[in-house]
Amino acid sequence: MLDDYRYxxxxxxAKEAVRLVKKYGGDEQKAYIxxxxxxxxxxxPLSDQLHWIKKSGIIFDSIQLASPPIWHGFAASAFIKEELQIADEDILLAVRYHTTGRAGMTHLEKIIYMxxxxSADRSYKDVDAMRKKVNKNLDEALLDSLKFSVSSLAKKGLPIPYDTIMAYNELCVAKREESN
Ligand SMILES: [Fe+2]
Ligand SMILES: [Fe+2]
Known part of the structure; x- marks a missing residue:
């Protein structure tokens, strides 16, 4: 189902997720899957992604509908539940929210997001700094990633999914409370 690059x-x-689980705890097999x-x-195709989203009963708000790049996570969780018979909530949530994040992310959701x-194939500008950060503190690396996501969407004039904003706010407030 994937081109060579995506595969x-x-x-x-998967490999990076297992590495992070070895470091921060969790189930290696779930992380790999x-x-x-x-x-x-x-x-x-986006039309097929939307089909899986609708079929699973997810009702998108107008911001989610206006953000096609986030659809594949929601669609994939519905697809693997039905087609691959994966019933494990941890895996389904980690797949579902891997692009947007959300408030109250589970440990595995954080692992997959990061x-x-x-992952070794990534080559964006600050990837090395992000790798260092993720090796130091999972939540701080996640907060930085969300910060980057929020600001780059805004810079491009794109809508910011509610889940992403709530994930950012939650970690931001937690960090401020920690330092007070
Ligand atoms: Fe990915
Ligand atoms: Fe993705």
Whole structure:
């Protein structure tokens, strides 16, 4: 279902997710499965992604509808539940929210979100700084990633999904409370 680039990326994310679980705890097998499946519908036409979203009963708000790049995570969680019979909530949530994040992210959701940012195939400008950060503190790295996501969407004049803003706010407030 994936082109070579995306398949390689998925293998790298699975590997990075297992590495992060070894460091921060959690279930290695779940991390590998969520990592390898997180982008399974990334190369699937948007109309088919929307089909899976609707079929699973998810009702998108207007911001989610106006943000097609986030659809593949929501669609993939519905797809792997039905087609691959994956019933594990941890895996389904990690796949579902790997692009947007959300308030109250589970440990595995954080692991997959960050593995997607720091996998070996990634080559964006500050990736090395982000890799250092994720090796120091998972929540701080996640907050930085969300900060980057919020600001780059705003800079491009794109809408910011509610889940992303709430994830950012939650970690931001927690950090401020910690330092007070
Ligand atoms: Fe993705
Ligand atoms: Fe990805």
């Amino acid at each position: 390689h990326h998925s293998l790298c994310v 969520a990592g390898i499946l997180h982008d399974i519908l990334k190369n699937t 593995a997607d940012m720091t």
